[in-house]
Amino acid sequence: MSENxxxxxxxxxxxxxxxxxxxxxxxxxxxxxxxxxSLVGPNGCGKSTLAKLLGGLLAVNGGEIWVEGTRLxxxxxxxxxxxxxxxxxxxxxxxIGATVEEDIAFGLEGRCLPREQMVERVKExxxxxxxxxxxxxxxxxxxxxxxxxxxVASILAMEPGIIIFDEASSMLDEKARGELLAILxxxxxxxxxxxxxxxxxxxxxxxxxxxxxxxxxxxVADLSPAELFEDGALLDSCRLIAPYRIRLKHxxxxxxxxxxxxxxxxxx
Amino acid sequence: MSxxxxxxxxxxxxxxxxxNSALEQISLHxxxxxxxxxxxxxxxxxxxxxxHFNGILKPTEGKLRVLDxxxxxxxxxxxxxxxxxxVGLVFQFPEQQLFEDTVEKDICFGPLNFGCxxxxxxxxxxxxxxxxxxxxxxxxxxxxxxxxxxxxxxxxASVLAMEPDxxxxxxxxxxLDPQSRSELASMLSRLHREEGKTVLVVTHRMEEILPFxxxxxxxxxxxxxxxxxxxxxxQEAGRLQASGLAIPDCIRYWNEVAAHYGLEEEEPxxxxxxxxxxxxxxxxxxxxxxxxxxKEEAPLGLETSREGDG
Numbered sequence: 001m002s003e004n005x006x007x008x009x010x011x012x013x014x015x016x017x018x019x020x021x022x023x024x025x026x027x028x029x030x031x032x033x034x035x036x037x038s039l040v041g042p043n044g045c046g047k048s049t050l051a052k053l054l055g056g057l058l059a060v061n062g063g064e065i066w067v068e069g070t071r072l073x074x075x076x077x078x079x080x081x082x083x084x085x086x087x088x089x090x091x092x093x094x095x096i097g098a099t100v101e102e103d104i105a106f107g108l109e110g111r112c113l114p115r116e117q118m119v120e121r122v123k124e125x126x127x128x129x130x131x132x133x134x135x136x137x138x139x140x141x142x143x144x145x146x147x148x149x150x151x152v153a154s155i156l157a158m159e160p161g162i163i164i165f166d167e168a169s170s171m172l173d174e175k176a177r178g179e180l181l182a183i184l185x186x187x188x189x190x191x192x193x194x195x196x197x198x199x200x201x202x203x204x205x206x207x208x209x210x211x212x213x214x215x216x217x218x219x220v221a222d223l224s225p226a227e228l229f230e231d232g233a234l235l236d237s238c239r240l241i242a243p244y245r246i247r248l249k250h251x252x253x254x255x256x257x258x259x260x261x262x263x264x265x266x267x268x
Numbered sequence: 269m270s271x272x273x274x275x276x277x278x279x280x281x282x283x284x285x286x287x288n289s290a291l292e293q294i295s296l297h298x299x300x301x302x303x304x305x306x307x308x309x310x311x312x313x314x315x316x317x318x319x320h321f322n323g324i325l326k327p328t329e330g331k332l333r334v335l336d337x338x339x340x341x342x343x344x345x346x347x348x349x350x351x352x353x354x355v356g357l358v359f360q361f362p363e364q365q366l367f368e369d370t371v372e373k374d375i376c377f378g379p380l381n382f383g384c385x386x387x388x389x390x391x392x393x394x395x396x397x398x399x400x401x402x403x404x405x406x407x408x409x410x411x412x413x414x415x416x417x418x419x420x421x422x423x424x425a426s427v428l429a430m431e432p433d434x435x436x437x438x439x440x441x442x443x444l445d446p447q448s449r450s451e452l453a454s455m456l457s458r459l460h461r462e463e464g465k466t467v468l469v470v471t472h473r474m475e476e477i478l479p480f481x482x483x484x485x486x487x488x489x490x491x492x493x494x495x496x497x498x499x500x501x502x503q504e505a506g507r508l509q510a511s512g513l514a515i516p517d518c519i520r521y522w523n524e525v526a527a528h529y530g531l532e533e534e535e536p537x538x539x540x541x542x543x544x545x546x547x548x549x550x551x552x553x554x555x556x557x558x559x560x561x562x563k564e565e566a567p568l569g570l571e572t573s574r575e576g577d578g
Contacts, residue, residue, distance in 0.1 A: 043417025145310025
């Protein structure tokens with residue numbers, strides 16, 4: 001961890017894939033170590049681009065990114081990358097191994113972990129993601145949701161300090177999404193991870209510490225998730241929809257009513 | 269015209285040691301003109317089922333009929349060109365269906381291949397693009413320079429441009445933002461209501477399709493565990509759990525309200541607005557059933573799962 005307790009410091013970060021289409025413009029923000037930040041905004045606002053910059057997969061055109069007190073550049077990227085795990089939307093693009101077990105072990109082999117420790121870790125994280133029974137399967141034999149859990153397990157097994165989730169839950173079914181959310185909450189509770197999640201999932205955003213809203217290549221709001229879901233105009237601008245229980249409460253209140261006490265609206 | 273499955277089974281790598289059974293003895297009947305939702309846990313066979321609708325996969329046992337084409341296990345495949353035109357399939361990762369260097373060329377590819385003139389194809393491209401909520405400025409752009417969500421919309425447009433009779437979508441909205449997802453569901457409902465299209469949607473987010481779908485199929489381990497109307501699905505919500513799915517909040521709350529006020533036989537209200545309207549009517553009828561708020565309204569607190577949020 002850096003001396004100032006920050007996992008990330010972004011100073012006037014700009015990026016464009018093509019000069020005519022700037023994607024991010026002078027973004028300045030801090031992400032404290034151990035915090036969980038949601039990056040939200042409409043499709044095409046630059047969320048995934050920012051995630052790739054944070055992960056060192058793209059280099060800034062302007063400004064600076066500091067990771068745990070070290071400036072991210074050509075000289076430091078190889079040293080900083082092992083600290084950062086990334087989980088993407090489409091798990092197919094992330095598969096390397098011929099079996100689930102090999103896939104989870106791949107990154108650990110690269111780190112030259114002793115074999116016993118590697119076997120132990122693969123088992124531990126596979127069980128955490130409830131894929132322990134799939135270890136001998138070929139990735140192509142898995143369903144989309146199972147594949148995504150393998151991808152998350154293979155990143156967690158590397159035990160990075162920072163994890164960036166780019167729509168990692170979007171392909172999961174509702175139940176699996178709930179399970180992944182519980183894992184994210186547990187990870188946050190452990191205090192061992194800084195998490196940046198790009199997500200449209202209302203429950204995931206509400207569980208995080210802070211929502212950073214991107215729009216037109218800039219940060220348009222930086223607020224608590226609860227504040228975000230109270231702000232109808234902001235929700236519209238980042239094209240989010242509040243969870244059903246919150247919408248129902250609003251709908252009942254706007255009709256001047258309240259629910260009988262026996263009926264409780266809680267996260268399922 | 270309809271879609272009929274008779275005892276259809278399908279196994280991947282059928283003749284190898286890795287034989288992997290994905291569908292088991294599925295029988296189902298869907299009239300054309302329905303809007304059907306297909307739900308099921310990961311790995312339950314939804315995508316495999318979907319790929320039978322236009323003959324990408326053919327049954328390894330049993331028989332199926334889509335429109336006027338019959339496919340029977342063991343028989344030589346019938347000509348499928350016409351079926352492919354009439355049944356548009358949007359895959360789980362529709363952006364993988366893109367390959368041209370402009371959005372316009374990509375969307376025109378299908379219509380041109382099925383005999384449209386270039387002008388006709390371009391017209392269709394504009395219409396399809398507007399259906400998915402993108403304007404004409406996207407036409408000359410390179411699809412691979414778009415964001416993930418925009419690529420997905422373009423891929424859906426390229427299927428809509430073929431003007432299929434049956435539109436089958438496999439989790440088409442997974443990575444779209446929630447408002448785009450809701451707009452996509454409304455757009456599909458419009459195509460269903462106004463143009464009589466048959467719409468089949470595999471979804472992990474039942475809540476978004478529930479207000480529109482008139483039929484539901486639930487898959488579990490390669491079997492069909494449920495087929496019926498929305499009302500039946502709501503009344504038998506426990507089956508969703510038995511099939512490894514979470515019960516959507518809108519169904520859970522309706523069932524709680526229905527049990528509380530004895531509304532079980534009513535058509536369920538599955539949107540926040542319709543349920544609130546129903547509760548307002550109840551409060552007028554029963555007076556004390558739903559408590560009116562005291563004059564000074566307390567601020568609405570958001571319930572989140574953990575303490576200290578917000």
